[in-house]
Amino acid sequence: MKNILLLTFVLISSVVYSQELRLLRGAITENLAVNDTVNETYSLYLPSNFEINRPWPVAFVMDLKGKGKAAVSMLINAAEQEGYVLASSNNLSDSLAISENVLIANRMFNAVFNTIPTAKNRTYTAGFESGAMFASILPTFVREIKGVISIGASVGNVEILNTKQPFQFIGLVNRSDYNFTPMYNTKQVLNKLKFPNELLVFDGARNLPEKETIAKAFRMLTLTSMAKGHLERNDSLINSSYNEFLVDVNNNVSNQKPLLATYQMLDMEKIFYPLMRLDSLKASQKVLKRSTSYRQANRSQNSYFLKESFTKEDYSYYLEEDIISYNYANLGWWNFQMEELNKLDKSSNLFERQMSSRLRGYINALVSDNIDYIAADEKVDFEALNLLYMIKTITAPAEHDGYLKVISMSSKMEDYGTALFYLEELLKTGYTNKEELYSLEYTSLFKIMPEFNEVVEKYLKGARYDVIEQ
Structure with a gap:
């Protein structure tokens, strides 16, 4: 059952006033006002054992x-386990300048600091992908932030890192x-800068980490605070954490994943070195690095890193060339590239399968970035945009948006043959949303054509407009 915490507090600004808040324990309290002067809100999560009498x-x-x-909901299980408060603004936007987002975040920080007792030197940021990149930029502007949990994203800008104002970065x-x-x-760059960092690497079908991995990141922040x-200092927590981390290392060694085990050992060394003797860990690390399995895995991974780098350069080069020259003839090349990745997906080599997945993610991100860039231009190049959406139907064939955009833009350019082709390709994927199909922009003429309705009738039945046979 959710517990309700009743807080009464006094804030001092231009006037003195009191406000009563009803906050939930063990659940998310939504739409809390940042203050009375801006129309901004945030969500707040308090652990179920939250008490007002300690920070x-x-x-x-x-x-x-x-x-x-x-x-917030993505992190609550780990935060509950490790005893962390979570807060997130409802007003940050990727359409705003970084400076504007920093100000919005800072106002939320102050609102939380004024609402609940917070521990000095234990303020952190976290995020996923683009949010994580922004989270890693904030410590440069806000000294109180002592660490960042970044899920699926690197440091937003390495060049602005201040070695005199370090924070702990956990990826x-x-x-x-x-x-x-x-x-x-x-x-590797952060290590050279002697910047505190750990990288929790995992395998699995999902790109998002499990609760246990996120909880480990929170635990690392706690141990660093000690x-x-x-x-x-809590010796019981230190020892149990060391043993839990070591179990994960041993599991990876047993599962023939020496690289993951090595990454974990390196992180353990950084975290536990100030807290306990690590002679046995260092000895085990040396033995593992000298093993045949580690050397083979490391050599294989580096080889695929190199191949991946060359392939990404090809993707970037040919995509730019195709956009500039409206090279529709190169769609076959893109199709071939995706077929090659499909073959690698079935490989018995783990590194090959992982490289294939990374390359597919890279090209889709690259296409999306170019779409956003061209669509944001004052004078939109619809032909280039249409070509990019065609490529997207090849690189992400299960996503419907690319097909819909091509149908819409081809209709705008009165290329109804192309629009019809992509309509049928869309319906072959199992798409069934007739309402969306008939409301597509620029298709007023196309959707009343007999050919359009014949295809809809063939795959979905019940075309909106009758097909009249002459």
């Missing part, structure tokens, strides 16, 4: 779509995620 660590979750509740990423290689490379003297 709490806070993780501010950044979401550039302004979906505070959804962002979480699936090896099949196209962000794995940039996050892996950024880790090491720095910001939190009272």
